[in-house]
Amino acid sequence: MISIRLFFISIFFLFLSNFSLAAKVTLDSSGWGLEEGKSCVECHSKSSSGLTHQWRNSAHAQANVNCLDCHQAYEDDNDAIEHEGHVIATIVSPKDCGRCHEVEYKQQKGSVHVKAVSFLKNNMPLLAQHFGGLAGNNSGCAKCHGSEVKMRGDGTLDPATWPNTGIGRINPDGSKGSCSACHGRHQFSKAQAREPSACTHCHTGIESPDKAVYETSKHGMLYAAHRDEMNLKSDQWVVGKDYSAAPTCVTCHMGTAGKMKSNHDVGMRDAWNLNSPVSEKQYLIIFQDGDKRELSTTEALPRRGETIKKLDGTEAKVKMVASPKRRRQAMMKSCLECHSKGFTKNSMQQFDDFVELYNDKYGKPAKAIMQALYDNNLLTPLAFDEPIEHTYWALWHNEGTRARHGAAMGSANMAWWEGMHEVATNFYGKFLPQVKELAGKKGDEIIKEHILESEYHEWLNRTQEATNVLGFTKESNDEN
Numbered sequence: 001m002i003s004i005r006l007f008f009i010s011i012f013f014l015f016l017s018n019f020s021l022a023a024k025v026t027l028d029s030s031g032w033g034l035e036e037g038k039s040c041v042e043c044h045s046k047s048s049s050g051l052t053h054q055w056r057n058s059a060h061a062q063a064n065v066n067c068l069d070c071h072q073a074y075e076d077d078n079d080a081i082e083h084e085g086h087v088i089a090t091i092v093s094p095k096d097c098g099r100c101h102e103v104e105y106k107q108q109k110g111s112v113h114v115k116a117v118s119f120l121k122n123n124m125p126l127l128a129q130h131f132g133g134l135a136g137n138n139s140g141c142a143k144c145h146g147s148e149v150k151m152r153g154d155g156t157l158d159p160a161t162w163p164n165t166g167i168g169r170i171n172p173d174g175s176k177g178s179c180s181a182c183h184g185r186h187q188f189s190k191a192q193a194r195e196p197s198a199c200t201h202c203h204t205g206i207e208s209p210d211k212a213v214y215e216t217s218k219h220g221m222l223y224a225a226h227r228d229e230m231n232l233k234s235d236q237w238v239v240g241k242d243y244s245a246a247p248t249c250v251t252c253h254m255g256t257a258g259k260m261k262s263n264h265d266v267g268m269r270d271a272w273n274l275n276s277p278v279s280e281k282q283y284l285i286i287f288q289d290g291d292k293r294e295l296s297t298t299e300a301l302p303r304r305g306e307t308i309k310k311l312d313g314t315e316a317k318v319k320m321v322a323s324p325k326r327r328r329q330a331m332m333k334s335c336l337e338c339h340s341k342g343f344t345k346n347s348m349q350q351f352d353d354f355v356e357l358y359n360d361k362y363g364k365p366a367k368a369i370m371q372a373l374y375d376n377n378l379l380t381p382l383a384f385d386e387p388i389e390h391t392y393w394a395l396w397h398n399e400g401t402r403a404r405h406g407a408a409m410g411s412a413n414m415a416w417w418e419g420m421h422e423v424a425t426n427f428y429g430k431f432l433p434q435v436k437e438l439a440g441k442k443g444d445e446i447i448k449e450h451i452l453e454s455e456y457h458e459w460l461n462r463t464q465e466a467t468n469v470l471g472f473t474k475e476s477n478d479e480n
């Protein structure tokens with residue numbers, strides 16, 4: 001039994017790493033260095049010298065990969081234009097990079113990132129429409145999530161949809177994502193992409209407060225102090241070998257640790273969904289064709305070889321299923337290079353307990369109460385037209401997300417003061433009063449059913465403190 005388990009664990013780690021074992025450029029050198037590309041460099045040294053200078057300092061220039069090697073147009077490029085005697089495409093899509101970097105392209109192609117515009121859960125698209133409008137989306141949501149790039153009649157790119165390097169951008173050749181979301185052009189450096197800032201220009205703010213979380217964590221503290229010891233330029237960037245001062249986003253979410261190789265799918269090692277009204281642990285389903293999707297542990301689990309629906313509605317065969325436990329083990333591989341097993345497991349326990357507390361105390365009852373309000377026709381089905389819908393949104397989406405991300409990545413401030421504390425202030429001070437105001441007697445009933453009978457909110461029934469559950473001791477002369 002144990003050995004069968006071990007077998008599957010190693011299969012998953014092998015899956016995490018197998019592509020990368022062969023992580024080298026896949027075309028031989030005769031496949032690039034196009035002679036005609038030299039004229040591009042010559043002219044662009046004058047017409048856009050900054051850009052050309054960056055290219056000159058890149059690994060590409062050193063390996064003789066020139067402008068045309070990347071910008072030449074293929075049959076599926078709807079954005080092909082005539083330019084100085086050549087047919088070129090302005091957009092160099094992940095598929096184009098993938099001609100030489102097949103490993104990274106395949107990993108990126110199946111990742112949660114590329115789905116960031118084609119599959120959006122919950123009410124966000126409505127929020128975008130109701131609060132913003134097209135121009136708001138183009139300069140806001142789409143800059144992080146990605147646009148669907150459109151062409152004008154002459155093959156040039158539609159200014160409503162480009163420039164854009166959102167993480168799930170839909171490209172004219174049908175591929176998704178943008179490699180320069182993390183690898184700034186025209187250097188395309190891996191050292192630069194290992195910096196937290198490669199992630200935090202998007203992972204910041206309400207939906208994904210990871211910049212502030214990281215900076216106020218002990219890891220962020222040490223990174224700031226020891227950045228010059230991080231060896232960011234090393235070829236393989238192996239935690240515990242090439243660096244040890246602190247982990248960055250990349251260390252934990254995609255980096256190499258021991259035998260587990262670097263992977264361009266940032267979502268593989270996450271056990272929970274932390275951006276939903278109620279968090280759920282999630283299986284990762286890996287299909288034969290390399291695509292993936294997540295399934296909550298409350299849904300029926302498919303078997304290997306079974307055919308099920310992908311997110312886009314088409315069907316495919318399941319190649320492998322990674323349980324939340326396996327995904328967690330993958331995450332912990334990096335911790336274990338710097339921490340003991342006991343320390344790491346206890347840290348994860350504290351995080352899981354926090355998420356469960358958020359779920360049971362606030363997430364589930366708030367969701368159930370909103371459902372009861374809709375079921376009793378006390379709210380219109382239209383999203384965001386009533387004050388309580390905004391209150392509820394802030395509760396789980398803004399404050400609740402902040403709290404859970406804070407607990408996941410070691411920021412006490414975000415977990416508590418700007419997290420759970422804000423959730424509670426909202427829940428008791430705004431959300432419940434709004435339920436009463438809106439629903440009168442029915443509201444009282446709903447609150448009684450979901451709140452007053454719950455052990456978590458039992459304190460509301462009291463007029464005086466009974467027990468000191470947290471074990472704090474009051475100073476005897478403290479009157480408060």
Ligand code: HEC
Nearest residue numbers: 036037039040043044047067068071083084086088089090
């Ligand atoms: C004789 C000079 C010259 C040559 C040769 C040249 N370019 Fe350009 N290129 C320009 C100028 C000038 C622009 C800016 C045009 C504009 O947008 O006003 C430009 C624009 C571009 C753009 C941006 C197009 C857009 O949609 O904004 C790309 C990409 C590009 N060049 C790539 C190339 C490549 C690849 C080659 C080699 C095949 C090349 N260029 C050869 C002068 C040149």
Ligand code: HEC
Nearest residue numbers: 040041044052055060065066067070090091092164180185
């Ligand atoms: C490794 C591949 C690669 C190489 C080599 C490369 N480019 Fe690009 N280039 C890109 C990518 C990726 C973009 C971003 C397009 C997008 O996705 O929106 C881009 C965008 C551009 C743009 C339009 C964006 C802007 O900032 O104005 C121009 C112009 C351009 N490249 C010119 C050049 C020239 C000239 C060279 C050679 C000196 C060159 N490129 C070499 C990949 C490459």
Ligand code: HEC
Nearest residue numbers: 119120121124125127128140141144201202203207208275
């Ligand atoms: C500053 C960058 C940024 C902006 C602007 C932004 N998002 Fe996000 N969004 C993110 C990031 C990063 C996540 C991932 C959070 C996570 O998984 O922890 C996310 C998550 C989401 C999710 C939940 C995940 C999913 O796929 O269902 C939705 C929905 C969403 N965003 C929609 C929107 C919409 C609509 C807008 C505009 C109204 C918007 N976002 C604006 C960066 C951004």
Ligand code: HEC
Nearest residue numbers: 094097101104105108179182190193194237250255256262
């Ligand atoms: C989410 C950010 C992100 C995106 C998007 C991204 N990369 Fe990377 N890439 C990185 C990071 C970080 C590293 C360094 C990883 C490490 O050291 O473990 C890297 C490393 C690389 C390397 C060097 C690999 C090696 O072993 O030397 C290549 C090549 C590469 N990326 C190509 C791509 C291509 C092609 C795409 C688009 C299909 C892409 N990347 C998209 C973050 C990203």
Ligand code: HEC
Nearest residue numbers: 025032059063065069070092096097100179188189190191
């Ligand atoms: C024509 C082949 C070719 C294309 C197309 C190409 N690359 Fe590269 N790339 C190379 C070669 C060759 C190297 C240098 C050898 C190596 O690092 O393995 C390289 C190196 C890299 C590196 C490592 C840089 C470092 O810091 O060491 C990154 C990251 C990268 N490429 C990203 C991209 C991205 C993103 C694209 C698309 C925009 C792209 N490449 C398109 C051939 C290509």
Ligand code: HEC
Nearest residue numbers: 112115116144145166167181198199202249253266267270
């Ligand atoms: C251009 C914007 C952008 C950049 C850059 C970016 N991300 Fe994301 N990331 C997103 C968006 C948007 C989502 C939500 C996607 C979705 O749910 O489909 C997301 C989702 C994620 C998730 C959640 C996966 C899950 O399990 O749900 C993780 C982890 C993540 N990103 C890590 C990173 C790391 C690490 C980097 C840097 C190496 C990075 N991201 C760079 C926009 C970005």
Ligand code: HEC
Nearest residue numbers: 199203210214247248249252270271272273274275408409
């Ligand atoms: C010390 C390791 C570590 C570092 C450093 C780290 N993370 Fe995380 N991150 C985690 C863990 C653990 C989780 C929770 C995973 C789970 O769901 O089980 C997480 C969760 C996330 C999520 C939410 C995914 C979900 O489950 O919904 C995002 C997005 C994210 N991290 C992005 C980042 C970004 C961006 C950075 C850098 C600013 C970063 N992380 C730094 C370990 C780390």
Ligand code: HEC
Nearest residue numbers: 218219239244245246247251252331334335338344347410
């Ligand atoms: C590159 C090494 C490295 C990696 C990888 C790493 N950490 Fe750390 N971590 C440290 C260092 C160094 C400290 C600071 C220790 C100290 O001085 O208290 C730290 C501190 C912490 C703390 C704060 C402890 C306290 O005193 O409150 C927690 C919790 C933690 N790490 C959990 C994790 C988890 C969980 C992971 C994996 C998801 C992880 N770390 C990955 C190096 C690392």
